[in-house]
Amino acid sequence: MSTFRDIRTYRFAESAQWEKGVLDRMDTVDGRLQPSPHYGPVTREISDPHGVCLLWFHGITLTWLTGDGWIEWIDDCEDRPCRIEAPQVVRDATRVIAGRRWLWVVSANRATISRFDAGTFDGAAPVSFTNGLVRDAAGDGHDGLWVLLGRATNADALVHVHADGRIDAPLALPATAAGSLGLAYLGNAHRVVLLIAATRTLAYLDDEKASLIGTVKLDDALPGFTAEHIAGDGRDRVAVIGSVAANGAKVAAGTWALFDAFGALLASVSSAAPVGPDRNTAFVDIVLRAASITVATAGGILVFEPVSFSGGQTPSGRYLTPVLYSPPTDVLRGWLRADLLATLPNGTAVTVTILHTADPRAVAQVGAITANQALTPGARIDAVVALPGVDADASIVYPLVAADSASATENPTKPQHYGFPLFGVGAPWIWLLFELHGAPDAALPELAELRVLYPNISLQRYVPAIFRGDATRQQQTIVDPGGTRPVGDPTGFFRKLLGVLETSTQDLDQIISTLGRRIHPRYAQGVWLDFVAQWMNLPWDDVLPEAVKRRIVTNAATLLGARGTRAGLVALLSALLPTARIRVLDANADMRLARLVGPRVQGATLPAILTGLPADATALSRRAILGAARLPCPGDPDPTGRFLGVLRIDIDATPAERQALQPILPTLIKAMIPAGLRIVIRWLPVPPVSPASAAGTDEMSVHLTGPGPGQLGRDAVLGSLILAGRHATRLSEAGILSGFRLH
Structure with a gap:
């Protein structure tokens, strides 16, 4: 018999889980999925009367080469740029690449790449190339370089240079990439992106064999765009700068465009828009760091940052989950529902489309399409949606009300739960397609978590058979592509009503089914640990750290079974101080009174108790005080009794351990030893x-x-x-x- 414990879940809540699907103009930020942002106007401008020729980041510090031959940068504690005179090799450079250790400089002679210590700017041995001229270079993320070599007699090549200056064998470029002018390296995607100016194309190559993965026509992405320079962020973004022309005339002399690792256009900005027509200047260089984009111009530096609002535009993106499978059995099959945790600020929305199939061949075709790296993510999603054999149910839209609505939520940026039913899908394979739609001047929508529940275990089992359409009444069902519906519920209203109830009742059932974990020693949390310990009458104090509490509760069987014995006391002390050296000395069991020996009298073995007169003892001519002395009387207790019933515990502990346990340890120990025993605790330092x-x-x-x-x-x-x-x-x-x- 199936129960709610048989419900299984596909869960997406981490970046690695989301990235198993196809992201079209979407980013993962701290485990959340959101559309790629737009870039607004210039957020920072640094003017320089001599202009800026080159840009690079030294760590997190933006550094640049000025038109009059100085290297400048701005420290966090400075208001004005710091500057040093640039060496001649840097003045003549066409590219500067900063790593953790080295500063690489592409020399003007195109035959060598110079190296400088990134911290001291001391020169090191340059890297020379005899089989071609250096056209461009990009960092590999490990203090090395990828170098684009132009060769007169052979095909152009890619060369990898290690951080220590070693050069790998060149990788010949395919004919499609001939005449490349620049390159960028995307480490997360293991791709090299080449800029081919003659054909106005970006060519994506793998970094293992330099084989062609795909190309992007810049004119298709941005009509009239001619690129002149390329740069990457080292991970999964690449940017190009150039100009946009219309009818043979430049309408934006400075334009940059941002692409992802698959060639999809993410954003673009023209200089005429952010700085005004009177300052329509050309962009000279560009660098990417995190989400910011920095460009160099003849008048200084412009910094562009992503904006939380769209500035009049509507950012949007799509996400297609990997294939989800609900294996059919004799009694369990199908799907139950999907729960979505999303942040939808006022005016934004998420659209959900359910794709499904019962054909294994269609599943294989979808897998081949989604794995085709030559296609952009958008093209892959379009191909899956249009694939014969994959059916799509009507889209479900979850918007929040507009900001001026009287029923607007008080906090539209707080994640909300949305649920949509899947029990109408009878196919074993499904995909969920999400489309996130932004709104002008609104924060970006986000998907925080997705849970897809299966199989279809429902309260429908407990309703009359005419509404259930069970195996004994299959003749009373209506069959359609989405599954079966009993004739007693031809519109599916009753099943939808049950779905609303199940959204809450199944969560309650799952909570009830896991109540046992709250009193399990391994899983109990907070006050439940205190409850379990007091319920079992364990030695306890609420101020103990949770890790100590858990060790005590986990060893409850040993502690309760050995209470009153040395083994039980040692088990308690080991739970309290697992790394400390502890010695327990029971004078009654471990030691005897020391006594003088003779020819026929055997002495005690060591260690032994060396006795003496008690503090109140009186002996004439030896120890007597006038007015206070009292001679022994019959019935007085044995003078050696004071040595019996004493338990001494030596603990080698750190000062922190001693401070935490010293106030409560006597009480905990007394709960484990027989009544009447006196305890003496000696705290000893741990030798450094x-x-x-x-x-x-x-x-x-x-x-x-x-x-x-x-x-x-x-x-x-x-x-x-x-x-x-x-x-x-x-x-x-x-x-x-x-x-x-x-x-």
């Missing part, structure tokens, strides 16, 4: 391990820092001298003797 002692040497060490200053009788350790801690002291003018190793 110096590098010398860890290496097995006998060198004397002086620790200048530590949990000091030390206190005798508490944390002073033999062989270790703590000179200073929080209350530091200064060494005398004489210093310390030679031979001490400082740590």
Whole structure:
């Protein structure tokens, strides 16, 4: 018999899970899915009267080469640019690439690439090329380079240069990429993107064999656009700069366009728009870092940032899930519903289309289409939707009300739950296609989580058979491409009504079915751990850290079974202090009274208790105080009784462990030992391990820092001298003797 425990779930909530599908103009940001943003006007401008020739990022610092031959940058603590005079090789450079260690400079002679230390700007041995001229280079993300070589007699080639200057064998470019002028490297996608100016094309190549994956006609993406320079972010974005012409005349001398790793156009900005027709200047260089785009012009630097609102445009994107499969069995099959957690600010919407098939051949065809890297994500999704054998149900739109509506939500940017039924789909394979639609001047919509539940386990099992269409009444069902409907519910209204109830009742059933986890020692959280421990009468205190609480509850069987014994006490102390060295000494069991031995009298073995007179003992001529002495009387307790019933516990603990447990440890121990026993707890410091002692040497060490200053009788350790801690002291003018190793 099937129960709600048989429900299974496909879940998408992390970037790696979303990326299993096809993202068309969509980005994953902190595990959430949102449309790729638009770029608004210039958000920052740095003017330079001499113009800017080259741009690069040194770490997070924007650096540039000015037209008069100076290298400038702005530190976070400076208001004005810092500057140093550029070496001649940098003045003549056509590209500068900054890595973690090296600053690579493409020389003007096109035969060498110079190297400089990125921190000190000290020169290193250049990398020379004898089999071609360097047309362009791009960083590989590991302090190395990808270099585009133009060769007169052979086909142009790609060459990988390692961080240490080693050069790999050249990879010949396909004929389609002949005449390339620039390149960018996308590390996440393992692709090299070439700019072919003659054909106004971007060519995407794999970085293993330089084989062609696909091309993008720039004129198709941006009519009239002619690209002159290319740059990438090193991950999955590439940008080109150039100009846009109409009727043979330039209408935007400075234009940049942003593409993804598959050739889809994400955004474009023309200089006439952000800075006005009177400053329609050409773009000279471009760099990408994170989501910002920085361009160099003859008048300085312009920085473009993505905007949370669309600025009058409507950003949108599509997402197609990977294939989802509900394996049919004799009693379980089909789909139940999908739950969506989404943020839909006022005016935005998400559209859901359910694609399904029962044909395994169609599933294979969809897999081949989605894996075809030569197609843009948009083209792949269009091909799947148009594929014969894949049916599409009507789209479901979930918008939020407009901002001026009287019923507008109080907080439209808070994630909301949306559910849509899938029980009408009888096919075992489905795909869900989401389209996110932005709105002018609104924040971007986001998908935070998607859960697809299967098989179709429903409250419908408990309604009369005429509404159920079960196996005994199959003749009373209507068959359509989406599944079967009983004749008692020809419009499907009753099943939809049950779906509304199930949206809440099944969640409650799942919560009820997992209530046992709340009292399970391994899974209980917070106050439930306290409840379980007090219910089982374990030694406990609410201020204990959760990890300690869990160890105590997990070892409940040992603690309760061995309560009152040494084994139970040791188990408790091990749960409280798993890394500490603990010694338990029971004077009754482990030691005997020491006594004098003779020829026929056998003494006690060590360790033993060495007795003496008690503090209130009286002996004439030896220990007697006038007015306070009392001679022993019959019936007085045995003077050795004070040594019995004492339990001593030695604990080697850190100061933090001692501070946390010292107030509550006696109470916890008394809950595990027989009544009447007296406990004596001795906290001993953990000897610090110096590098010398860890290496097995006998060198004397002086620790200048530590949990000091030390206190005798508490944390002073033999062989270790703590000179200073929080209350530091200064060494005398004489210093310390030679031979001490400082740590």
